[in-house]
Amino acid sequence: MEYTQQMKNRVKRMEGQLRGILKMMEDGDDCKDVITQMSAVRTAMDRTMGVVVSSNLVACVKRAEDEGEDTAEYVNEAVNLLVKSR
Numbered sequence: 001m002e003y004t005q006q007m008k009n010r011v012k013r014m015e016g017q018l019r020g021i022l023k024m025m026e027d028g029d030d031c032k033d034v035i036t037q038m039s040a041v042r043t044a045m046d047r048t049m050g051v052v053v054s055s056n057l058v059a060c061v062k063r064a065e066d067e068g069e070d071t072a073e074y075v076n077e078a079v080n081l082l083v084k085s086r
Helices: 005-026 031-066 072-084
Strands: none
Touching (some): 005 031, 031 072
16 A cells, blocks of 8 residues: 555654653643643544545555455455454
């Protein structure tokens, strides 16, 4: 699978957010603020995972259709990946 620059940028943004959270903890910032930022990173991760899985699913389904294969297996696998991630 090819990972787009957009996907990589999302991960880099999360990396920066995580560094910010660590700094907040080291500085003794309020728990509410730290948890808010952690929640933002978790949401960003969930969305990024969705983008990666859906992009991969599209590529797999197109390839399967071209080869005359059943695409249901790929859809089920994608759904399972997303369900397991929660």
